[in-house]
Amino acid sequence: MHDLPRISPTGGQRYDVTALTDGDDHARLVAAFKAGDEHALAEAYARWSSLVYTIAVRSLGDPPEAEDVTQKVFIAAWRGRATFEPSRSRLPAWLVGITRHTVADAHEARSRRRRVQEAVVFERELSQADESADLADRVMMSDELQRLGPVPQQVMQLAFYEDLTHTQIADSLEIPLGTVKSHIRRSLTRLRVRLEANDDTH
Structure with missing residues (x-):
């Protein structure tokens, strides 16, 4: 598969999506994309990666994570290109839909990591408390003996x-x-x- 370039908040070129996707140009790109033409993937990435990145970074607030989401969106689109129905939506709108799902997954992954970290901290604190209580009981018992x-x-x-x-x-x-x-x-x-x-x- 064509290697997707990394983009950054300032390095990604912005495109006039409306102008670039009108009429025959959009139909040509969609046909080539669905047919598995990797040049079409590169062209789609060049046109709409900044759009995807902007949505991701506004929601996540983390540029590196937004870049990862952008990569995942285009990889998912490429792998799922057979499911794209041009009669139902235009390609950029379809990409936006994938972006929203991918961003939601990123938020859920964040929540899972936070829950795991909190569970680890709680377990460590509980273990330390148990050890302290056990030590105190032993000291008290020894003193009474x-x-x-x-x-x-x-x-x-x-x-x-x-x-x-x-x-x-x-x-x-x-x-x-x-x-x-x-x-x-x-x-x-x-x-x-x-x-x-x-x-x-x-």
Whole structure:
């Protein structure tokens, strides 16, 4: 396919579309375009690329993005030239229709990128908040465990930080299983009371 030239806000030549598309000239260009003549594509681009660009840049407000839209419009027109019906509209009007759809797609792509970025930021902030809360809970739990007696403290550390079962704790500390359960029950009660008191204080 013919390479389409890039255009810029100041570099694109402006054409009198009405004068250039009247009568036989328009019919000749349309026939050649629909027949797949790449010279017709180049001519169409030369005539109406500035029109397409102007619509795009006014809507998007971003010159590089408007240039990309302009390229996409003519590529889409070339690939879909078989669907163009000259009896229903003139070629520039058809190009304007493609431009509006392409600009709408560009706005939607912007919205998707923004939603993805916001989701990433929210997830990162949520993760950091969870980590901070978890750290705070661990610090508070560690502080409360230090208040327990030596044996209950050992029992609770093995239960909460080592994830040992009651039986494993009894074997590890060589104390009766019933004693382990009693220490855990009493320690949990004391911890709950202290933590609730801390919550009321804050």
